[in-house]
Amino acid sequence: MQPSNEPSFRESVDIMFNRAVALMDLPPGLEEKIRVCNATYTVRFGVRLRGKIQTFTGYRSVHSEHMEPVKGGIRYSLGVNQDEVEALAALMTYKCALVEAPFGGSKGGLCIDPRDYDEHELELITRRFAYELIKRDMINPAQNVPAPDMGTGEREMAWIADQYKRMNTTDINGVACVTGKPTNAGGIQGRTEATGRGVQYALQAFFKDEKGMEKAGLSGTLQDKRVVVQGLGNVGYHAAKFLSEEDGCKITAIIERDGALFDDAGLDVESVHQWIAKHGTITGYPNSKMEAKGAKLLEAECDILIPAALEGVINLSNAARIKAPLIIEAANGPVTAGADEILREKGTVIIPDMYANAGGVTVSYFEWVKNLSHIRFGRMQRRQEEARHQLVVDELERLDRYLGDAWSMSPDFKKKYLRGAGELELVRSGLDDTMSTAYQSMAEVWHGRDDVSDLRTAAYLVSINKVAASYKAKGL
Ligand code: GLU
8 A cells, every 4th residue: 555665664753753853962872772672572473273283473572661661552463563563662662751651662563363363262372472472571560561552452451461460470560561451350441442532632632722723724623623534443433432422523534444434414433333343344334425445535625634543544645635734643653754744845734643642551551550559549539539529518508598599509510529530530630631731742842943843843852852861860
């Protein structure tokens, strides 16, 4: 799909990194130290399936250990290769630095199409891959903590956590060896939808930035903005659902691997999602028009384009025809370095991946902290908070009686105010705060420096500065 004159994903990330460091004044050698990937481990292992041994190839790449543990997902896809995991591991370093999650960057992958195996076979494969990584400390709560990525989810994370516990029976922090687990197996509420929720919060932060909106030629609120989403997987689905149901956006097209659905009046995300879950395809979906060449819809007239699937989908072959004034990179690396240059020249504003999809790792951070502290967030404070709120409500009720018809409490104030924050509310508030603080730090550089014309360079500057500061503090 990507033209052959395009650099590889890894090279693309390096080009973007180099553009940013050219504007910095790093000590000699440090730039190279930050850019390179520290280590990539390749493992080939056999699993007996359907009467014969099948060999699988997996990777775990560690980009930077300026902070430990290192963090990043494990993906299951036939497209997995060393170049890809290294690019993704590098993005994890910058992503964690930008949102101040105290981790280095890592990424793993298994070259497999999970749809070719049943659940039991996937469990055997996952446990064997985890075994290979655990015995080399490449999965470990203090050193390297994976999470879900494309093709994996809570189920795989639960198997990995269990495998670790079997191999480290006395490690009291064992459950923190992986994040994105189901809530009944040490997970945290709000992790599954975290990346999509983060995309929503990122857009909300952008829409509050007057200068940014002006640069994109946009005005008003998210209400009725036309949005094209590519990929209705975990990230695309949740982002599109929240944006349409809570912010009033119109999802005018959904692009999937087998075509695209489109409707100017707005698609019902939940009903498309259910259709795909039932039929495994968008084909036949009754309530909208369909275009077989789905990628064409990337070029549709819209206000916001959300690539939430693969890397490299906006490249030299289509960048010039993209009409959206604002692209938010919900996937990792969806815009190649070449396309990035074309779009920058056209004035398209791109909210970069390392910020836009950082909601996942942010909530992973909360889950890891919860696991290490061995207590659910809010468990100690909730009742006490509710008791203090009750005092205020009692006083207001007294006033209410005293003032008679002149004043009364608004109907659901009491219900809302009395409820102390539970885990989900705390996770959401932590995520919202993280996304808005990180946006401010990028925007300050973007609007404040004449030599920085785009948000991606601004994001790199902020994160590289943080990584450099941490190396300096270590005496490197
Ligand atoms: N796979 C996700 C990402 O690319 C999440 C990583 C994590 O939570 O560690 O950001």
